[in-house]
Amino acid sequence: EAGVAQSPRYKIIEKRQSVAFWCNPISGHATLYWYQQILGQGPKLLIQFQNNGVVDDSQLPKDRFSAERLKGVDSTLKIQPAKLEDSAVYLCASSPPRAATNEKLFFGSGTQLSVL
Amino acid sequence: RKEVEQDPGPFNVPEGATVAFNCTYSNSASQSFFWYRQDCRKEPKLLMSVYSSGNEDGRFTAQLNRASQYISLLIRDSKLSDSATYLCVVNSFRGSARQLTFGSGTQLTVLP
Secondary structure, three states, X not given: OOOOEEEOOEXXXXXXXXXEEEEEOOOOOOEEEEEEEOOOOOOXXXXXXXXXXXXXXXXXXXXXEEEEOOOOOOEEEEEXXXXXXXOXXXXXXXXXXXXXXXXXXXXXOOEEEEEO | OOOXXXXXXXXXXXXXXXXXXXXXXXXXXXXXXXXXXXXOOOOOEEEEEEOOOOEEEOXXXXXXXOOOOEEEEEEOOOOHHHOEEEEEEEEEEEOOEEXXXXXXXXXXXXXX
16 A cells, blocks of 8 residues: 655755645545644644545644645645744645544655755 | 643663653543654654553553543563654544644663
8 A cells, every 4th residue: 555645855945935845645545634843843733634625724824834635635735935943844644534543644754844 | 731741751771671651631522542653754653542441562551541631651671673752642623623633752762
């Protein structure tokens, strides 16, 4: 079974630039999550999709972050403009559709973002 | 107060030792609980779920105390390969969405 695919693996940008991350979840997984993990901290949820609808984006800094999952499959997370404090690993995860098992998250390898 | 709190460690233990990690959570309505493992520069992976009755998977034992809002993970006979960060994870409702909240993790290093 193919895992969650993310790209790019690494990204270095200067502050105030824009950046986009891509995620393709495991086939058939209806729920997709974007997490931000700052060094030394646990992953923090940014946004949760169920199919192509947003379920929770309460912790997404909407003045600079946006995300979409137009066809209910792959997703893009964008930061515009980036700040130094956005330096982190951005993890995409997906979970199966059945209620009994959708608590198990399958994570991608993440995109490590460095903002200089 | 953080929703999920863990002792960050680091815990440095010799091979063969028994080590225990603790975690507390603030939302009394939380429904399910997990331990995830994260190796250095890797993504988190589910280690085990935590049930009220306590559960065991080989050398790993997880326990939940709902009254005290406390979760624990015990690792017996530690191996070098157990070196990782252990994340306590709590599933609760935020509005209509069920959401997993991660603790900051406890770092374990098993020494030869």
